């Protein structure tokens with residue numbers, strides 16, 4: 001599933017080739033002849049995803065402007081919560097938890113001032129990863145059970161080019177950034193990948209199955225396209 005919006009323009013000419021261009025304002029434009037089936041266009045986009053992402057990155061670099069300070073807001077399943085930094089006396093690993101509408105970071109007071117932001121950032125990343133694994137595993141179990149299919153394992157990774165993937169050996173992989181998206185959007189990505197355990201393509205039967213579990217999937221897919229750059233750690 002490509003993590004960018006794109007527009008398909010069909011040409012009436014019989015001989016037109018399939019091309020992709022990346023514009024600073026118009027975004028990703030895919031031109032294809034009228035007779036080309038949707039799955040073939042989708043496959044073409046999938047193959048060019050790496051190139052498209054590199055081109056998009058050149059236009060709009062997503063630089064994290066986070067400072068990891070008290071009160072700064074961070075996303076957690078679609079909601080923003082302020083950071084609360086609690087300095088503690090024991091030299092323990094930085095820990096993060098959700099507490100009364102705050103993201104509470106417990107930090108050893110002995111860390112030098114200049115390195116506190118890195119410590120907090122690393123702690124947050126670990127927390128996102130740990131929470132991500134448990135929440136996503138729960139969702140995957142729910143939908144694989146409903147579908148009566150099995151997966152081999154789940155990985156949550158720091159990947160920028162995809163939201164999720166399903167390998168031929170039924171291994172599911174999800175982007176760590178999903179933990180910042182609203183639950184219904186995470187559900188959509190999980191449903192999308194779990195449905196690939198049944199249909200290994202983006203055929204109309206595949207989308208029919210996705211719609212069965214997530215009738216508003218188009219809206220959720222659009223949310224990911226629009227908010228991709230918001231989800232920075």
Ligand SMILES: [Zn+2]
Nearest residue numbers: 001192196202
């Ligand atoms: Zn897919």
